[in-house]
Amino acid sequence: MAVTIKDIAERVGVSVTTISRVLNNRGYLSDKLKKKVQGAMEELNYQPNELARSLSRKKSNVIGLIVPDISHPFFGQLTKHIEYYAYKHGYKLMLCNSLLNKKKEKEYIELLRASQVDGIIMGSHTMKVEDYMAIKLPLVTLDRRISDAIPYVSSDNYKGGALATKLLIRKRCRKIAYLSGSLQLNLLAKQRHDAFMEQVGRQSVDYVVRQTDLNGFKYKEYEALVRELFDEHPDIDGVFASSDLLALQVVRESRRRGKSIPGDLKVIGYDGIQNGGAEELTTIEQPIQEMGKLAVLRLLQQMAGEETPLETILPVRLLERGTT
């Protein structure tokens, strides 16, 4: 059996209250006693039981994070930063991978609530709006506006879409494709598409739009999607892919067909992911670190009962590299 404050108390010859006090640095304590207690703790190798503390305090210092797929570079990087800031503020992270599975996402939310997490960051959105509103826990949403009661953090999708499209047009593309993958079922990423439509409309450039369906993460399907696009529209000379992974697929397929990039075809991606072969892709970079930081911050604010802005939209940046 592990050693508890009771053991320490007996050892030192005081009450558990006192031990608890030095543990939390609360109340008035003589330095002598403090030292003695700390000494005993070391000797007995005492470790506080966070479960008991959490139960008593009604605060677990745990944040739940729900993402669609932790192996997706965007979410991997986001998670890294979320963990960083959570840790910095004394919070642990419970990681939930929904795989865009509605049932699993719902189960996880109940699990998190049952586990008494202090708040949830949602990066996966497969449920109904009411379901989210029923969570009644400090909550921050990523890239999705659910209601005007749930704060969200996002980057400027409309701006990003406009920047990307404008670049392709400026580079004299005559027929541009907009490609979006299964991650894009959320509302806000749709603004990239809106911006695209507005730009091609305004400049009356020829265009095509292709979207994969939303069920799950079959990255393999990207391949078919891109192949199909090229088969049906061999005359495309510009592609705006709404994720870097998709853009990479476009680059690969072009290579296979002997199309040179950026000569015959210009490609721009989205996200600005690192560590994975997208380093030479022209892309719209999302400020992933800032997004993670602010997601945590907004959550902390809520947990502290402070006012939180509904909307936090961070700037994107065009990274012009080798594919345009």
Place this chain on the structure above:
Amino acid sequence: MAVTIKDIAERVGVSVTTISRVLNNRGYLSDKLKKKVQGAMEELNYQPNELARSLSRKKSNVIGLIVPDISHPFFGQLTKHIEYYAYKHGYKLMLCNSLLNKKKEKEYIELLRASQVDGIIMGSHTMKVEDYMAIKLPLVTLDRRISDAIPYVSSDNYKGGALATKLLIRKRCRKIAYLSGSLQLNLLAKQRHDAFMEQVGRQSVDYVVRQTDLNGFKYKEYEALVRELFDEHPDIDGVFASSDLLALQVVRESRRRGKSIPGDLKVIGYDGIQNGGAEELTTIEQPIQEMGKLAVLRLLQQMAGEETPLETILPVRLLERGTT
């Protein structure tokens, strides 16, 4: 205040014991009562408090996972599968990102123990052997043998190293470089290097070895490393990189220098990461999914008090693709 079993008990007019019983499906209960209790739970929207349960049962159903960097594709994918199997068996995941920071890793271990996790999967190894042996909690290590008391899961690094080197030699490379990055401070990945040395020695092929230092994750340093290699050894015609990320860097640098791959230079990576730009890389594929599955399995076995093999080594596979 949230509703507790006590509320349910009062509502139904029975004791809390009974409620607890139906909650855990333990003991003898009349169906009538069961239904009534479940009804009341629904009505009051009762949710069990896992903290209280865990405290009482002395079992949290939480697994701690420590990785060096969740944004690294290898660990992202591994984590995805670990989460999958943990969830399947009723365990939640507490994610810890050590960033290969010794202090943070140690703090996290104490945090996990304080949080009463039922076991730990360690993918980060910066501490001393004694520190790990002192954990005294069900523990599984990834890619590292710490002592003969701590089970570990790995893939066949020696075989992988041999396969890779042999391939380059078979493809008639005359001067081969072995590159390894900061992730490789662990013992087992070193076997790739051992195998490399053995192979080049046996065939008396010319070779070079380059390793980055171990502090942290400066992926940017990969670039310098590779550039340096090429500057000093322009006559290299084969590279065995001990991670796909490194191999990608080699590919990029070669492109920059106008070296054609696989014509002038053959490159083979390691890991078999997906969802990025490594799809056309020749590589040694680690069975990431199986590794995740077995890590969880070995941990479950320990938690159940069963015998666990010290060593679990999974087979690797050569994926010959475009860069050799």
Place this chain on the structure above:
DNA sequence: TTGTAGGCGTTATCAT
């Protein structure tokens, strides 16, 4: 089949 009461390890409210 159901209830009573003590315990899980800590914190918090009163006292003293």
Place this chain on the structure above:
DNA sequence: ATGATAACGCCTACAA
């Protein structure tokens, strides 16, 4: 300054 004691929400002998 320090101590008793009742929570926190649930589980589990032991009784009945």
